[in-house]
Amino acid sequence: MEITNATDSLLVDLYELTMAAGYFEQNYNPWVCFELFIRDLPPNRNFLIAAGLEQVINYVTHLSFNQDQIEYLRSLSNFKYISDDFFRYLHNFSFSGNLYGVPEGTVVFNDEPLIQVEAPLLEAQILETYLLSAINFQTMVASKSARIYLAATSDGKKQRGVMEFGSRRAHGPQAGVLAARASYIGGFIGTSNVLAGKLYQIPVYGTTAHSWTMAFNDEITAFQRNYEIYKEDTIFLVDTYDTETGILNALKVSLDFKGIRIDSGNLIEEAKKARRILDEQGLDKIMILLSGDLNEYKIDEMIQEGTPVNAFGVGTQVATSYDAPTLQGVYKLVELTDEKGTHYRAKFSPDKISYPGRKQVWRFFDKNSIMNHDLIALNDEDFSSEAESLIQCQIENGQRVQKQVSLVSIQQRTKKNLSMLPESLKHLRSDHPYSIKVSKTLKTLLNQLQNQVQNITHD
Amino acid sequence: MEITNATDSLLVDLYELTMAAGYFEQNYNPWVCFELFIRDLPPNRNFLIAAGLEQVINYVTHLSFNQDQIEYLRSLSNFKYISDDFFRYLHNFSFSGNLYGVPEGTVVFNDEPLIQVEAPLLEAQILETYLLSAINFQTMVASKSARIYLAATSDGKKQRGVMEFGSRRAHGPQAGVLAARASYIGGFIGTSNVLAGKLYQIPVYGTTAHSWTMAFNDEITAFQRNYEIYKEDTIFLVDTYDTETGILNALKVSLDFKGIRIDSGNLIEEAKKARRILDEQGLDKIMILLSGDLNEYKIDEMIQEGTPVNAFGVGTQVATSYDAPTLQGVYKLVELTDEKGTHYRAKFSPDKISYPGRKQVWRFFDKNSIMNHDLIALNDEDFSSEAESLIQCQIENGQRVQKQVSLVSIQQRTKKNLSMLPESLKHLRSDHPYSIKVSKTLKTLLNQLQNQVQNITHD
Missing domain, CATH: 3.20.20.70 (Aldolase class I)
Structure with a gap:
C-alpha cells in the first residue's frame, strides 16, 4: 500500500465529482478559495498538533484519473446527464492551483485554517474528501x-x-x-x-x-x-x-x-x-x-x-484517539472571484459562524516566548512586526514549493511548539482555553456580508 | 490503493517478524493453532456482525516478501543476530496452512473464534497484526x-x-x-x-x-x-x-x-x-x-x-463507530503439536480466561427459528443434529477453498441473521445478554490444563 497512487483518485465522495460535473456542464469554473479547519476542539483537548500535510501535498500534486477509473465513473447512472467532455477533462486533470498549509508539528486550535486551496472551483471541489480524511485523522492522532x-x-x-x-x-x-x-x-x-x-x-x-x-x-x-x-x-x-x-x-x-x-x-x-x-x-x-x-x-x-x-x-x-475518536474538520468555501469581482462567503447560523475570505493566523508570544494568543486575520493584513504567521504556501500553480522535511524535524517542531504552550494547556484537563481573537477587518467583513445575505433572504 | 498488494506484507508489528526470526534460528516450527476472538462486547453492543474475512483471505493467500522489503528488514539493528537463512525463508514465504472463519454477515459474540489459523508456528505468527486490524475494524463498523x-x-x-x-x-x-x-x-x-x-x-x-x-x-x-x-x-x-x-x-x-x-x-x-x-x-x-x-x-x-x-x-x-471506537480482538495460541504430541494452551487470569484447543461454535435455535443460545465446543465435538456450526474452512494447505461471495449476498446473510435475533438483542440497549455456553469437554480440558500449569508454576 502506497499512501498515494493512481487508485487514490477515486478516494472521494461521489458528490465532489457530480458537483464538478455540474459546474463543468454549466461552464462555471470561477477561481475560489476553500479553507479546511476544525470546528471545535474535541472533549479533553486543549490544543491540536497539525499533521497530515505531507500526504495532502503528495495527493494534490499527483492526482489524476486513469482510463479504468473514468470507465467506472461513466458506468454510473449518476453521470447519465454528463457529456463526454467532462470525462475528457478528468482524463487531463492535474491540479493547477495554490495550496497553503500550517506546517506539520505546529500547535493549532479550532477555527484556524490548517489548509487553504486556491484554484478553479472544479479542482478545489474534487480535493475535499481526501484532504479532510488525511488531516482529520493524523491531526487527531x-x-x-x-x-x-x-x-x-x-x-x-x-x-x-x-x-x-x-x-x-x-x-x-x-x-x-x-x-x-x-x-x-x-x-x-x-x-x-x-x-x-x-x-x-x-x-x-x-x-x-x-x-x-x-x-x-x-x-x-x-x-x-x-x-x-x-x-x-x-x-x-x-x-x-x-x-x-x-x-x-x-x-x-x-x-x-x-x-x-x-x-x-x-x-x-x-x-x-x-x-x-x-x-x-x-x-x-x-x-x-x-x-x-x-x-x-x-x-x-x-x-x-x-x-x-x-x-x-x-x-x-x-x-484510535479513543476518548475523542473524531475531529470536526470541515472544508468551506470562503472566497470566489468571477467576472464581477471577488465575492466572500461565510456561514452565520448562531451555532456555526465561519468567517469569510482567505486568512492568516498570527501567533503572539509573551516576553518569555510563551504563546499569548492567536489572531485570525484576512490574508492581506500584516502583523509580522508583533507576531508569527502560521500558514505558508506549499503548492504554487500546481508545483510543490517547499522541500519535504524529515519526520524527525517535524517532531522537533512539535517539541518546540509544546515548550511554548502556556502551562495551563499542558494539563490533561484545562479550564483556561487559549485565546483566539479575530481581527477587526475580518469582523467588519463578516458583518457586511451578513447584512447582504439578510437582504437577499428577505427579498 | 489496493487493499492488499506486495507492500502490505510489512503491515505487521515488528515483533511478529523478530519472533518468527527467533523461532527460525531455534529451528522450532511446530504445527499450531491460533484463534482470533473478541474478548468482550464493547459498551452499547448486544451482538456483533462478523466482517473482514474476505480481506483476510486475500491477504493470507497473497502474502509474500519482495527483495526491497527484505533489504529494509536486514537494515534494521533488530535483526543483527539473525542469519541470512531467515531472509531466504522470507523470500520464499507463502502461507501453507489452513484458515477457518465465520462467514461475513454472521451474528457473533464475545469469546467466539472468528478466525482460526492452523499452520507452522512461523507462518501463523506473522499473520497476527494484519488479521486483527482487518477483522477488528470491519466487524466494529x-x-x-x-x-x-x-x-x-x-x-x-x-x-x-x-x-x-x-x-x-x-x-x-x-x-x-x-x-x-x-x-x-x-x-x-x-x-x-x-x-x-x-x-x-x-x-x-x-x-x-x-x-x-x-x-x-x-x-x-x-x-x-x-x-x-x-x-x-x-x-x-x-x-x-x-x-x-x-x-x-x-x-x-x-x-x-x-x-x-x-x-x-x-x-x-x-x-x-x-x-x-x-x-x-x-x-x-x-x-x-x-x-x-x-x-x-x-x-x-x-x-x-x-x-x-x-x-x-x-x-x-x-x-468511526463513535460510541465504541475499538473492538478488543485478540489472537491467541490455543494448540501446539510437536514430536511429543498435542499441547493445549489457555489463559487463566481471573479476569481473562481463554479456552484451549481449536473450537467450533454451535448455534441453537427455538422452534420459531429465533436464536436461543450458542455453545462453544472443541472442534471434534458434534452437535450437528441440534445446532448449526458457524466456523467454516476457508483456506486449506494455502489454497482458498470457498468461492468469493458477493457483498450483496453477505448483506443478505446479515439481514437473515438479524431476523433470527431475539427481540431483546435488537433493542439499542439490552439487559439480557445472549447466552453463550461452553461444552463440558472444553471445561474439563481447561481444568486439566489449569492443574498442569499450577504444578509447573509451583515447581
Missing part, C-alpha cells in the same frame, strides 16, 4: 500522542520514550501506518509498525508476545530460547503467568539483558517491585517497559506516583 | 451499521435506506473505503465513497454540498443550475440558509425532482414541515433525506416520532 508524550515526560525525564503499538486496533491496516506517523510527530520515539518504519524512516520497536512464552512448555525455556538469539538486546515479557516469577526466571537466564516488559496487573506496583528486585542485583541498567491499554491519564498517574519506568508502549488509545 | 439499519427500519419500512457518508471523518483515506464495505454488510444501501463502489460493487450515492449553493450568488440560481443538469434526478440540499425558504426555492425551480436533503436544525420538525409543504403540492413522491451527525439513537427517536423520512445519510458515527 498527533494531538492525542502529544498529550501522552507530555504526560510521560512530565517529571522532566525527556529520555523516557513512548512507543506506538496500536496497529492491531487501528481502523484497518492502513490507518495503523498513518497512526504510527502521526504519533511520531506528536513526540513518540517510534512504532511497532514495520511499514511505517520503512515509509517514513520511523524507528521500529518490538519485544515478544505472550505467544512466544506459550509456544514453549515452560517460561524459563521460552526465556532461554529468546536469550540465545537476541542476547543482551533481549526484552523479556514477564507477565504471562506471574510477573514476579517471570522476573526471577529472566534473572535465572541471564544478568545481562536489555529490559523487561510488564503488560498486565497493577503496573505501578508491579514496576516498583520489579525495579526493587533488579536493583537488589545491581541491575539498575535493565529497563522497565510498561504497556497494556495505557493512555495519558494512566501514565500521568504513574509518573505522579514515582513509578520506575523507562519506556511506555501505547496502542489502542493513541491509534 | 458492520456491528454499528447493523444497529443503525435496525433503528432506521424499526417501524417495518424495510425500503427506508441508510447511506454511508463517513469518508471524511474515517481514520484516514483507506479506512473510509473499508468502512463503506463494512456498513454495506451491516445493512446500508450504499456509500458516498467512489473507490468502495468500484472495488466492492457497492451502490454509490451523493447529493450536493452546501458549497454548491454558496458557489452561486443566491440559492435559487444554485438550484436552477443544479436542476438544469441533473433534471428529475436532482436532490436539493435545502438548509444552506433557511430550510423552509430552501424548499420553496426548490419548488420554484421544478415540481418534478427526486428529493430534498436536510442536514441541520431539528430534523424531526424540519422533516414534518417539509413533508407537509410537499404533500400540499401533491408531491408525495418527492423523497426526504436526512443527515447531520446521525446515529442509531437519534434515528430511533425520529422513527418513534413518526418522522416522514425516506432515507438517512450517516457519516462520522458509523465510520
Whole structure:
C-alpha cells in the first residue's frame, strides 16, 4: 500500500465529482478559495498538533484519473446527464492551483485554517474528501500522542520514550501506518509498525508476545530460547503467568539483558517491585517497559506516583484517539472571484459562524516566548512586526514549493511548539482555553456580508 | 490503493517478524493453532456482525516478501543476530496452512473464534497484526451499521435506506473505503465513497454540498443550475440558509425532482414541515433525506416520532463507530503439536480466561427459528443434529477453498441473521445478554490444563 497512487483518485465522495460535473456542464469554473479547519476542539483537548500535510501535498500534486477509473465513473447512472467532455477533462486533470498549509508539528486550535486551496472551483471541489480524511485523522492522532508524550515526560525525564503499538486496533491496516506517523510527530520515539518504519524512516520497536512464552512448555525455556538469539538486546515479557516469577526466571537466564516488559496487573506496583528486585542485583541498567491499554491519564498517574519506568508502549488509545475518536474538520468555501469581482462567503447560523475570505493566523508570544494568543486575520493584513504567521504556501500553480522535511524535524517542531504552550494547556484537563481573537477587518467583513445575505433572504 | 498488494506484507508489528526470526534460528516450527476472538462486547453492543474475512483471505493467500522489503528488514539493528537463512525463508514465504472463519454477515459474540489459523508456528505468527486490524475494524463498523439499519427500519419500512457518508471523518483515506464495505454488510444501501463502489460493487450515492449553493450568488440560481443538469434526478440540499425558504426555492425551480436533503436544525420538525409543504403540492413522491451527525439513537427517536423520512445519510458515527471506537480482538495460541504430541494452551487470569484447543461454535435455535443460545465446543465435538456450526474452512494447505461471495449476498446473510435475533438483542440497549455456553469437554480440558500449569508454576 502506497499512501498515494493512481487508485487514490477515486478516494472521494461521489458528490465532489457530480458537483464538478455540474459546474463543468454549466461552464462555471470561477477561481475560489476553500479553507479546511476544525470546528471545535474535541472533549479533553486543549490544543491540536497539525499533521497530515505531507500526504495532502503528495495527493494534490499527483492526482489524476486513469482510463479504468473514468470507465467506472461513466458506468454510473449518476453521470447519465454528463457529456463526454467532462470525462475528457478528468482524463487531463492535474491540479493547477495554490495550496497553503500550517506546517506539520505546529500547535493549532479550532477555527484556524490548517489548509487553504486556491484554484478553479472544479479542482478545489474534487480535493475535499481526501484532504479532510488525511488531516482529520493524523491531526487527531498527533494531538492525542502529544498529550501522552507530555504526560510521560512530565517529571522532566525527556529520555523516557513512548512507543506506538496500536496497529492491531487501528481502523484497518492502513490507518495503523498513518497512526504510527502521526504519533511520531506528536513526540513518540517510534512504532511497532514495520511499514511505517520503512515509509517514513520511523524507528521500529518490538519485544515478544505472550505467544512466544506459550509456544514453549515452560517460561524459563521460552526465556532461554529468546536469550540465545537476541542476547543482551533481549526484552523479556514477564507477565504471562506471574510477573514476579517471570522476573526471577529472566534473572535465572541471564544478568545481562536489555529490559523487561510488564503488560498486565497493577503496573505501578508491579514496576516498583520489579525495579526493587533488579536493583537488589545491581541491575539498575535493565529497563522497565510498561504497556497494556495505557493512555495519558494512566501514565500521568504513574509518573505522579514515582513509578520506575523507562519506556511506555501505547496502542489502542493513541491509534484510535479513543476518548475523542473524531475531529470536526470541515472544508468551506470562503472566497470566489468571477467576472464581477471577488465575492466572500461565510456561514452565520448562531451555532456555526465561519468567517469569510482567505486568512492568516498570527501567533503572539509573551516576553518569555510563551504563546499569548492567536489572531485570525484576512490574508492581506500584516502583523509580522508583533507576531508569527502560521500558514505558508506549499503548492504554487500546481508545483510543490517547499522541500519535504524529515519526520524527525517535524517532531522537533512539535517539541518546540509544546515548550511554548502556556502551562495551563499542558494539563490533561484545562479550564483556561487559549485565546483566539479575530481581527477587526475580518469582523467588519463578516458583518457586511451578513447584512447582504439578510437582504437577499428577505427579498 | 489496493487493499492488499506486495507492500502490505510489512503491515505487521515488528515483533511478529523478530519472533518468527527467533523461532527460525531455534529451528522450532511446530504445527499450531491460533484463534482470533473478541474478548468482550464493547459498551452499547448486544451482538456483533462478523466482517473482514474476505480481506483476510486475500491477504493470507497473497502474502509474500519482495527483495526491497527484505533489504529494509536486514537494515534494521533488530535483526543483527539473525542469519541470512531467515531472509531466504522470507523470500520464499507463502502461507501453507489452513484458515477457518465465520462467514461475513454472521451474528457473533464475545469469546467466539472468528478466525482460526492452523499452520507452522512461523507462518501463523506473522499473520497476527494484519488479521486483527482487518477483522477488528470491519466487524466494529458492520456491528454499528447493523444497529443503525435496525433503528432506521424499526417501524417495518424495510425500503427506508441508510447511506454511508463517513469518508471524511474515517481514520484516514483507506479506512473510509473499508468502512463503506463494512456498513454495506451491516445493512446500508450504499456509500458516498467512489473507490468502495468500484472495488466492492457497492451502490454509490451523493447529493450536493452546501458549497454548491454558496458557489452561486443566491440559492435559487444554485438550484436552477443544479436542476438544469441533473433534471428529475436532482436532490436539493435545502438548509444552506433557511430550510423552509430552501424548499420553496426548490419548488420554484421544478415540481418534478427526486428529493430534498436536510442536514441541520431539528430534523424531526424540519422533516414534518417539509413533508407537509410537499404533500400540499401533491408531491408525495418527492423523497426526504436526512443527515447531520446521525446515529442509531437519534434515528430511533425520529422513527418513534413518526418522522416522514425516506432515507438517512450517516457519516462520522458509523465510520468511526463513535460510541465504541475499538473492538478488543485478540489472537491467541490455543494448540501446539510437536514430536511429543498435542499441547493445549489457555489463559487463566481471573479476569481473562481463554479456552484451549481449536473450537467450533454451535448455534441453537427455538422452534420459531429465533436464536436461543450458542455453545462453544472443541472442534471434534458434534452437535450437528441440534445446532448449526458457524466456523467454516476457508483456506486449506494455502489454497482458498470457498468461492468469493458477493457483498450483496453477505448483506443478505446479515439481514437473515438479524431476523433470527431475539427481540431483546435488537433493542439499542439490552439487559439480557445472549447466552453463550461452553461444552463440558472444553471445561474439563481447561481444568486439566489449569492443574498442569499450577504444578509447573509451583515447581
